[in-house]
Amino acid sequence: MTLNCNGKILDLSTKKIMGIVNVSNDSFYDGGQYNSIDKVNSRINDLVSDGAEIIDIGAASSKPGTKLINAEEELKIISDYIIEISNNFRSIHLSIDTYNSDVAEFALKKGFSIINDISAGKYDPNMYEVLKEYNSGYVMMHMQGDPDNMQDNPEYDNVVESIISFFEVKMNELESSGIQNIILDPGFGFGKTIEDNFKILKDLNLFKSFKKPLLVGLSRKSMIYRPLNITAAEALNGTTALNTLAIEKGANILRVHDAKEASECIKLMENLN
Numbered sequence: 001m002t003l004n005c006n007g008k009i010l011d012l013s014t015k016k017i018m019g020i021v022n023v024s025n026d027s028f029y030d031g032g033q034y035n036s037i038d039k040v041n042s043r044i045n046d047l048v049s050d051g052a053e054i055i056d057i058g059a060a061s062s063k064p065g066t067k068l069i070n071a072e073e074e075l076k077i078i079s080d081y082i083i084e085i086s087n088n089f090r091s092i093h094l095s096i097d098t099y100n101s102d103v104a105e106f107a108l109k110k111g112f113s114i115i116n117d118i119s120a121g122k123y124d125p126n127m128y129e130v131l132k133e134y135n136s137g138y139v140m141m142h143m144q145g146d147p148d149n150m151q152d153n154p155e156y157d158n159v160v161e162s163i164i165s166f167f168e169v170k171m172n173e174l175e176s177s178g179i180q181n182i183i184l185d186p187g188f189g190f191g192k193t194i195e196d197n198f199k200i201l202k203d204l205n206l207f208k209s210f211k212k213p214l215l216v217g218l219s220r221k222s223m224i225y226r227p228l229n230i231t232a233a234e235a236l237n238g239t240t241a242l243n244t245l246a247i248e249k250g251a252n253i254l255r256v257h258d259a260k261e262a263s264e265c266i267k268l269m270e271n272l273n
Contacts, residue, residue: 005137019047051263058097144191
């Protein structure tokens with residue numbers, strides 16, 4: 001399975017690690033830790049050394065309760081980082097975590113190959129036009145509600161069926177526009193209860209019916225630390241446990257804060273299989 005993302009081939013015949021780089025001061029786990037060019041360069045070097053082949057950088061926090069930011073505000077925060085890392089890390093895939101098409105286009109012009117959009121095009125109708133123009137990879141995520149209200153009281157008749165129906169509609173919309181390089185993300189923690197999240201993980205293999213790569217972002221989320229009565233900082237072991245299950249159930253890409261542990265998880269599962 002390969003995707004041609006803005007002229008760069010993403011080979012998904014093996015499992016991939018997407019390393020998280022948040023330059024927002026308001027991220028749920030590592031907010032404020034990577035707020036300079038030097039810190040971001042060091043962070044990416046560490047992630048790549050530990051096995052990450054995709055780096056996902058973003059400036060807009062999407063933790064529960066946060067407000068959306070516009071493209072102008074987002075570019076003020078992230079444009080210098082985009083320029084810097086696109087010059088320094090040409091051998092890996094760079095992903096821009098944004099719901100604003102102007103930010104996505106700025107990154108793609110600099111050589112980024114993937115857009116990671118939590119809104120699946122909901123917040124910016126021009127996002128799909130940018131996708132078509134650059135033929136980039138597109139992580140399309142499911143979210144009920146918006147970041148500022150998504151965890152107020154999420155409800156589903158059947159969470160897995162709801163996400164599948166959502167993907168069916170969106171896939172038809174994208175593919176009818178000629179957009180093919182789609183990666184599906186069921187959106188753990190985005191408008192879901194802890195019970196919902198575990199139902200999604202249990203039935204993760206059902207999303208393989210779309211015959212598209214599947215990205216899973218479980219890293220240090222509340223579905224891990226709340227049942228264990230610990231903090232996000234203590235949730236690495238639980239993250240590894242659930243990442244192992246996600247790989248077994250068909251995940252192609254693990255989006256993580258901790259690339260070394262995810263890489264070890266993938267290698268051991270490759271030996272098992």
